Amino acid sequence: xxxxxxxxxxxxxxxxxxxxxxxxxxxxxxxxxxxxxxxxxxxxxxxxxxxxxxxxxxxxxxxxxxxxxxxxxxxxxxxxxxxxxxxxxxxxxxxxxxxxxxxxxxxxxxxxxxxxxxxxxxxxxxxxxxxxxxxxxxxxxxxxxxxxxxxxxxxxxxxxxxxxxxxxxxxxxxxxxxxxxxxxxxxxxxxxxxxxxxxxxxxxxxxxxxxxxxxxxxxxxxxxxxxxxxxxxxxxxxxxxxxxxxxxxxxxxxxxxxxxxxxxxxxxxxxxxxxxxxxxxxxxxxxxxxxxxxxxxxxxxxxxxxxxxxxxxxxxxxxxxxxxxxxxxxxxxxxxxxxxxxxxxxxxxxxxxxxxxxxxxxxxxxxxxxxxxxxxxxxxxxxxxxxxxxxxxxxxxxxxxxxxxxxxxxxxxxxxxxxxxxxxxxxxxxxxxxxxxxxxxxxxxxxxxxxxxxxxxxxxxxxxxxxxxxxxxxxxxxxxxxxxxxx
Amino acid sequence: xxxxxxxxxxxxxxxxxxxxxxxxxxxxxxxxxxxxxxxxxxxxxxxxxxxxxxxxxxxxxxxxxxxxxxxxxxxxxxxxxxxxxxxxxxxxxxxxxxxxxxxxxxxxxxxxxxxxxxxxxxxxxxxxxxxxxxxxxxxxxxxxxxxxxxxxxxxxxxxxxxxxxxxxxxxxxxxxxxxxxxxxxxxxxxxxxxxxxxxxxxxxxxxxxxxxxxxxxxxxxxxxxxxxxxxxxxxxxxxxxxxxxxxxxxxxxxxxxxxxxxxxxxxxxxxxxxxxxxxxxxxxxxxxxxxxxxxxxxxxxxxxxxxxxxxxxxxxxxxxxxxxxxxxxxxxxxxxxxxxxxxxxxxxxxxxxxxxxxxxxxxxxxxxxxxxxxxxxxxxxxxxxxxxxxxxxxxxxxxxxxxxxxxxxxxxxxxxxxxxxxxxxxxxxxxxxxxxxxxxxxxxxxxxxxxxxxxxxxxxxxxxxxxxxxxxxxxxxxxxxxxxxx
Numbered sequence: 018x019x020x021x022x023x024x025x026x027x028x029x030x031x032x033x034x035x036x037x038x039x040x041x042x043x044x045x046x047x048x049x050x051x052x053x054x055x056x057x058x059x060x061x062x063x064x065x066x067x068x069x070x071x072x073x074x075x076x077x078x079x080x081x082x083x084x085x086x087x088x089x090x091x092x093x094x095x096x097x098x099x100x101x102x103x104x105x106x107x108x109x110x111x112x113x114x115x116x117x118x119x120x121x122x123x124x125x126x127x128x129x130x131x132x133x134x135x136x137x138x139x140x141x142x143x144x145x146x147x148x149x150x151x152x153x154x155x156x157x158x159x160x161x162x163x164x165x166x167x168x169x170x171x172x173x174x175x176x177x178x179x180x181x182x183x184x185x186x187x188x189x190x191x192x193x194x195x196x197x198x199x200x201x202x203x204x205x206x207x208x209x210x211x212x213x214x215x216x217x218x219x220x221x222x223x224x225x226x227x228x229x230x231x232x233x234x235x236x237x238x239x240x241x242x243x244x245x246x247x248x249x250x251x252x253x254x255x256x257x258x259x260x261x262x263x264x265x266x267x268x269x270x271x272x273x274x275x276x277x278x279x280x281x282x283x284x285x286x287x288x289x290x291x292x293x294x295x296x297x298x299x300x301x302x303x304x305x306x307x308x309x310x311x312x313x314x315x316x317x318x319x320x321x322x323x324x325x326x327x328x329x330x331x332x333x334x335x336x337x338x339x340x341x342x343x344x345x346x347x348x349x350x351x352x353x354x355x356x357x358x359x360x361x362x363x364x365x366x367x368x369x370x371x372x373x374x375x376x377x378x379x380x381x382x383x384x385x386x387x388x389x390x391x392x393x394x395x396x397x398x399x400x401x402x403x404x405x406x407x408x409x410x411x412x413x414x415x416x417x418x419x420x421x422x423x424x425x426x427x428x429x430x431x432x433x434x435x436x437x438x439x440x441x442x443x444x445x446x447x448x449x450x451x452x453x454x455x456x457x458x459x460x461x462x463x464x465x466x467x468x469x470x471x472x473x474x475x476x477x478x479x480x481x482x483x484x485x486x487x488x489x490x491x492x493x494x495x496x497x498x499x500x501x502x503x504x
Numbered sequence: 505x506x507x508x509x510x511x512x513x514x515x516x517x518x519x520x521x522x523x524x525x526x527x528x529x530x531x532x533x534x535x536x537x538x539x540x541x542x543x544x545x546x547x548x549x550x551x552x553x554x555x556x557x558x559x560x561x562x563x564x565x566x567x568x569x570x571x572x573x574x575x576x577x578x579x580x581x582x583x584x585x586x587x588x589x590x591x592x593x594x595x596x597x598x599x600x601x602x603x604x605x606x607x608x609x610x611x612x613x614x615x616x617x618x619x620x621x622x623x624x625x626x627x628x629x630x631x632x633x634x635x636x637x638x639x640x641x642x643x644x645x646x647x648x649x650x651x652x653x654x655x656x657x658x659x660x661x662x663x664x665x666x667x668x669x670x671x672x673x674x675x676x677x678x679x680x681x682x683x684x685x686x687x688x689x690x691x692x693x694x695x696x697x698x699x700x701x702x703x704x705x706x707x708x709x710x711x712x713x714x715x716x717x718x719x720x721x722x723x724x725x726x727x728x729x730x731x732x733x734x735x736x737x738x739x740x741x742x743x744x745x746x747x748x749x750x751x752x753x754x755x756x757x758x759x760x761x762x763x764x765x766x767x768x769x770x771x772x773x774x775x776x777x778x779x780x781x782x783x784x785x786x787x788x789x790x791x792x793x794x795x796x797x798x799x800x801x802x803x804x805x806x807x808x809x810x811x812x813x814x815x816x817x818x819x820x821x822x823x824x825x826x827x828x829x830x831x832x833x834x835x836x837x838x839x840x841x842x843x844x845x846x847x848x849x850x851x852x853x854x855x856x857x858x859x860x861x862x863x864x865x866x867x868x869x870x871x872x873x874x875x876x877x878x879x880x881x882x883x884x885x886x887x888x889x890x891x892x893x894x895x896x897x898x899x900x901x902x903x904x905x906x907x908x909x910x911x912x913x914x915x916x917x918x919x920x921x922x923x924x925x926x927x928x929x930x931x932x933x934x935x936x937x938x939x940x941x942x943x944x945x946x947x948x949x950x951x952x953x954x955x956x957x958x959x960x961x962x963x964x965x966x967x968x969x970x971x972x973x974x975x976x977x978x979x980x981x982x983x984x985x986x987x988x989x990x
Contacts, residue, residue, distance in 0.1 A: 018903050019895055021782045025907060026891045029914040033884045036918065037877055039927040043837045044873040051838030054822065056831065059839040059851050087624060204624070 061111045065090040070126040070149030070389070072106055072118060074156040080106050080119070080198075082149070090204045094119075099197035101165040104176075104190050104226040105156060105382055107331070108198040112209050117226070118152060118382060119198075121330035125150040125386045125394070132386065132394040148389040155186035155384045155397075160466075163498035167491040168193035168472070175452075175472040175488070176227035178365040179495050182458060182467045184399035185369070185378030187329065189468075189495055190362075192227040194219070229333040232358035233471055236443030236484065237297045238454045239353025241367055241414060244294060246317035247305045248410045255413050258287035259301040267303075267345040274303050274348060277442070277483075295420035297440065299352045306351020311341050314350065320405045322366045322377060329362070329382045336363040353441060364469035367405075368456040371418070372437070372464035375411035377402040419461050426483075429490035431497045437461040438492075440484030450475025455488035459496045466499045468492045530965045533594040534586050540598030541582055545575040548605030551847055555613045558848025574605055577644060584648040588655070589960035593893060596959070599886045600937050600952050604640055604945070606879070607938035609847070610859070610866045611636050617853030632859045632940040639942035643949035650953035657957045661719040661901045668716030674709035675755070675772075679762035693763045694932075706768050707934075707947035710775075711954070714912060717776060718905035721783035725900075752776040753796045757804065764810060767919055767931030773797060774915045779908045783900075818929040829856050833924050836869040837876075844872025859940040861932055862924050879938070880921065887914040890955050896962040906958045909951050 043051070052060060069092060072080035079102050082092045094109045096102065107117015115123060124130035128137065128149040137147055157179075164177035168191060179189035196219075200212035216224050225231060247253040261282035264275035282288040282298035293301035306314055318338055319325070327333040339356020341347050349355035362380060370377040379400040386394045406414070418437035425440045441454030453476060458467040469492070476487035549571030556567055578601045585592060612633040622629040654660065660667070678686040678693050686696050694704050752773060759769040777793035805811050817827040821834055832855045840850065852858040852866035859866070868876040890910030897903040913936050920935050922928040934944035 018782055018785065018900065018907070021785050022891055022894050022903070022907050025778060025782065025911055026888055029887050029891070029911065030884060032914060032918040032922075033880050035927065036880055036921050036925065039922070039925050040837070040868065040873055040876050040880075043834055043925060044841055044868065044876075047834075048838040048841050051834050054831075054835060057835040057839070058854055059835060062851050087620070 058111070062090070064127045065092055065111065067128060067147045068092050068149060069094060069109070070128070070151040070387075072102075072126075072152050072154060073387075074102075074154040074158050074161070077158045079154065079156075080109075085204060087204060093204055094198075094202035096198050096202070098162070099199050100169070100195035101162055101191070102156070103195045103198050103224075104192040104228055105154060105161075105187075106198060108201040108224075110201040110209055110213070112206055113201060113213055116224075117331060118154065121328075122152045122383065122386065125152055128389075130386075130394075133388065136388055150389060150394060151387040151391065152383055153385045153387060154382055155181075155188065156190070156382070157188045157499060160189040160495050160499045161191060164189040164191035164470075164491070164495045165193065165195065167191075167494050169195065171477055173472050173476040173487070174221055174227075174474065175470065175476070175491070176231065176361040177468065177470045177491060177495055178228045178361045179466055179468040179499065180365050180369040180378075180380055182369040182372035182464050183378065185380045186384065186399075187380050187382045188466060188499060190226075190228045190382070192225070194221055194223040196223040226331070227471075228361045229329065229331060230360070232334055232336065232360055233452055233454075233473075234443040234445050235353040235357055235359040235364060236441030236452065236454055237299075237302075237353055238364055238367075238439050238441035238456045238469075238484070239357055239359070240294060240297065240302045240351075241371065241418075241439050241456070242318050242321060243302050243306050243309075243314065243351045244290070244414055244417065245321075245371075245406045245410060246309045246313050247290070248413055249317060249406060250309055250313060252308070253290055253305070255291050255416065256289045259290055259293050259298075260304055261285055261288040261293075261298065262300045265300045265303065265348075267348055268307065269343060270345045272345070274299060274352075276300055291417045291420055294417040294439070295424050297421070297424070302351045303348035304351075307344055307348050311347050311350075314338065314347070317406070320377070320403060321370055322363055322402065322405075323359075325402070327362075327379065329380050331382075333362050333380075334360055336360055353443065361469045361471050364454065364456045364471075365467055368439075368458050368469060369467035370405040371411050371414050372458035372467045373411075374408040375404050375406040377405040415458075415461060418457070422457070424485075425455070425489050426485035428486070429493035429497075431459075431493060431500070434459050434496070434500060435461040436493070436496065437464075438489070440489060442483045450478075450480050451482055453482050453484040453487035453489075455484050455492045457489075457492055457496065459500065466496050468495055470495070530591065530963060532586075532590040534582070534590060537585065537594040537597055538579075538582055540595065541578050541601055542575060544598050544602040544605060545571055545578070547602065548574055548609060551606060551609040552612070554846065555609060555616070555848040558846055559613075559616050574601075574608075577641060581644045581647060584651055585956065588648075588651040589956050591963035591965075592956035592960035593889055595889055596886065596952055596956055599882055599889070600948070603879070603882060603886075603937035604643075606867070607863065607935075607940075608633060608636055608640065610852075610863055610870075610938070611940045613848055613870070614852050614859040614863075614866055616848070617851065617858070621853055635942065636940050636945070639945045642942070643946040646946055647949040647953045650950055651957060654957055657902055657905065657954065657961065658899060660715050660905075661722070664716050664719030664723075667712040668720065671709040671712030671716060672755070674705040674712065675759070676762075677705050679758075688764075694765050694768065704941070704943040706765075707943040708950075710772070710912060711947060711950055713772070714775065714779075714905060714908045714951075717779050718901055718908055721779055722900045722904055725783055750796075753793075753800065757800055765932060766811070766814065766929070767923070767933035770919055770931065771912070771916055771933065775908060775912050778911045778915075779904060782894075782907045783904055814929040814931070818926065821926055829862070830924070830926055830930055832856070833862055833865040834926060836865045837925065840869035840872045842873045844868070844870050844875055846870060860934060861920070861939065863935055863939045864921050865924050867938075868925075880917070883914070883917045883936070887911070887917075893955055893959040893962065897958055898962055902958040902961065906955055909955055913948070913951065 068082040071078055078097060080096045083095050085093045105118055107115060107119040109115045109119040126149045128147045133150050160179055168175050174193055177189055177191045181188055196216050201209055203209055263279050263281045264273045266273050276299050282293055282296050282301055315338060323336045336359040338350055341350050346355050350357055379402045381397050383397055385396045388394055415437050418439055422436050422438045425438055436457050436459040438457035443452040453472045456469040458464040470488045472487040475482035478487055552567050615631040615633050618629045678696055686693055694706060695702050696705055759765055777790055780789045813826050817824045817830055821827045821830040836855050847870050850869040852869050855862045855865050867879055887910045890906055894903050894906035897906055916933055916936055919931055920933040923930040934941045936948045
């Protein structure tokens with residue numbers, strides 16, 4: 018019986034070798050793949066066992082880490098003014114992952130970034146726990162708060178984006194309705210699940226960052242781009258006469274395209290280009306779009322950022338002109354209707370480029386990353402996206418926008434500050450109240466702030482809503498908060 | 505056969521001479537056992553200290569008492585071995601003590617994780633470590649009793665049929681009992697619950713059936729070796745000689761169907777096959793058995809949803825809907841990596857049954873691939889030491905029993921470790937000595953006692969003065985075989 022016994026011994030050893038080989042396969046060869054699987058809680062637990070870095074804006078703590086006393090989740094994420102900053106911070110949940118800056122800067126915040134390698138080594142040597150690095154945002158807390166409150170206090174839906182035209186810093190990025198990321202940071206999975214379901218089922222998607230993710234028809238604010246395209250052709254200048262007709266027939270179609278309220282553009286048969294802009298005459302800009310052609314219009318829009326991949330660091334949905342099939346749709350595109358879609362971020366970029374002598378700066382939300390001891394790891398350098406329009410043309414458009422501001426209502430006007438602006442009232446389907454837009458920069462001669470505001474579905478005004486009625490006061494309040502520090 | 509028992513190449517360890525012995529030429533090597541036990545106690549105590557540091561950052565002197573209690577417990581077992589089995593293998597007890605101790609530490613560690621989880625969610629939980637300590641003591645008591653009362657393993661052969669019948673009944677008991685006494689836990693009907701006590705009769709049935717098969721096969725060896733038809737160059741047994749294998753096969757199928765336990769079924773069938781193979785020295789039995797196994801699988805697979813589920817989980821652990829157990833286990837292993845998170849530094853409680861079925865995953869996460877490899881190699885040592893006992897045994901019954909016991913442990917380790925690491929489909933079996941579970945622990949200590957009893961007889965000096973009129977018939981059969989002219 019010894020021969021089979023020896024064979025059984027060999028078989029037993031083979032079984033152990035098989036087990037060891039398989040364990041090596043799982044624990045070494047496939048380890049990275051398995052570790053990064055979405056359902057793997059351990060990776061998250063490891064994150065929760067060290068204090069996550071802070072999110073700071075102008076010295077104000079927006080998101081911090083608090084010790085919990087719990088053994089598995091040693092720290093908890095805490096947001097101050099959660100709904101105000103949610104579009105920027107995003108959430109940080111152990112069930113649903115993270116979004117916003119929490120996600121984009123996770124390597125710095127959880128301490129795993131390459132730039133923090135020296136800190137980790139120092140921590141290892143001194144036996145201190147790993148600490149996350151901090152992230153300073155470009156947001157201006159006063160403007161951010163104003164932007165959110167202007168929308169939320171009135172109970173309207175929409176978004177406001179404010180940029181520093183000279184360097185692309187995002188000074189405010191608000192979205193309404195919003196949500197409190199603290200609800201998703203709770204350490205009770207039941208409460209997290211409940212919050213998630215409530216927020217997912219809530220009307221109007223409070224977790225969406227409208228500033229970067231929602232594509233709106235821009236309405237008349239798009240005339241800035243049509244005007245820029247026209248001026249770039251050299252065939253147009255500030256005073257070029259354009260049609261003042263109250264309505265025109267669309268080419269190759271029996272449909273007509275009227276001005277707002279079916280009014281003429283001034284009292285003459287033609288109006289100078291600046292007046293067409295100031296009065297926002299649809300007929301004029303529809304004809305201009307037909308004149309400059311689709312190709313030129315697309316090129317100009319692209320130079321302002323349309324269709325480009327932009328990460329602020331979160332990705333911004335690319336704005337687009339849509340398909341333009343024939344001259345009639347081109348006419349409509351020229352006044353920002355048809356299939357033109359823009360994010361509030363993109364519209365703020367248009368205003369910012371015009372404000373910055375035609376030079377478009379890449380919008381960004383993170384001004385610098387900091388080590389746990391607040392020493393600077395990395396500073397975001399302003400990045401140039403290109404010259405959207407030549408400097409002189411940008412000044413021409415600015416002058417038109419200063420004129421336009423005179424037609425854009427008085428509500429929330431700031432005395433002593435000259436604003437350059439363009440309003441928009443975008444139809445988006447039968448029976449729906451229009452979206453109101455207002456893009457602007459101020460002060461006109463020495464721009465510090467470029468802003469775009471959109472209020473959805475007529476705000477509180479209904480079918481008679483216009484950009485100057487519902488969006489302009491919001492944006493002006495944000496500009497005032499930025500320039501004067503007022504709320 | 506007997507010549508392999510002496511091991512003349514090994515030097516005589518110091519400190520073993522004091523043991524009184526009728527044959528001074530044969531060292532008992534009990535000193536080695538004691539030193540190795542102390543070594544195991546040191547490792548286990550260090551492991552417990554690490555858990556404590558990583559969980560509370562305050563190791564208390566209490567840990568030292570635990571370590572000493574552990575050493576004292578196994579010291580008592582060691583004294584019993586000195587008294588009743590002085591010539592037995594000196595490594596078996598320290599090896600299983602090491603496994604048992606590491607198991608206790610891991611169970612305690614999972615308890616801490618579960619306690620934290622329970623504190624957060626407000627659920628209740630029962631710590632498994634305290635009862636495991638009691639089962640360890642109980643296991644050692646039975647270990648000692650077995651050594652004390654069975655002075656010669658050959659006497660067991662006399663009760664072969666009693667053992668066989670009792671074993672079968674015990675195996676079938678949970679299946680036929682009403683679910684008040686035999687509840688279905690996690691789909692398997694394996695348990696008997698009497699008031700606060702619950703146990704798995706299969707663990708004890710295993711021992712009884714091992715004894716039965718060893719005795720039965722030794723007495724009926726002729727039957728199995730009689731050549732039937734020769735086909736394709738292989739001697740096939742006669743059809744009627746297939747009966748025992750077919751009975752074992754049918755019983756295995758019965759377990760799967762009635763108790764829904766794939767692991768136990770696989771284990772029993774594998775043990776029977778290998779014991780027949782050892783007894784007959786004919787590999788054709790393995791082939792027949794494997795064919796029957798494959799046939800059984802093919803038969804059962806389309807009929808039983810839980811089999812299909814298991815296979816689906818095994819093939820697609822990351823995507824299968826019911827694969828969360830294995831998925832979590834694989835995540836734990838991957839997070840542990842080569843070196844592990846350190847005892848107390850990981851999150852083993854994420855994996856369900858981290859203290860029982862999946863305890864090897866707890867080890868793999870916190871001790872890493874290295875720790876898992878150590879545990880598997882210790883199992884290999886235990887089972888190959890067991891086979892050494894079998895090789896050295898002087899009688900066929902002892903040889904077969906020791907071989908069967910060793911293989912049973914090895915197969916069980918393979919099935920459970922292969923299952924939780926995704927090598928083979930997952931089946932519910934306990935990891936011998938490591939996993940929380942009283943029946944398994946106590947049963948395995950009884951198996952080790954049997955091994956040590958056989959081992960003791962192989963190395964015990966022959967006493968020529970002792971007349972052997974009452975020699976059991978089994979040993980005679982063995983003598984007959986050796987002398988048979990070929």
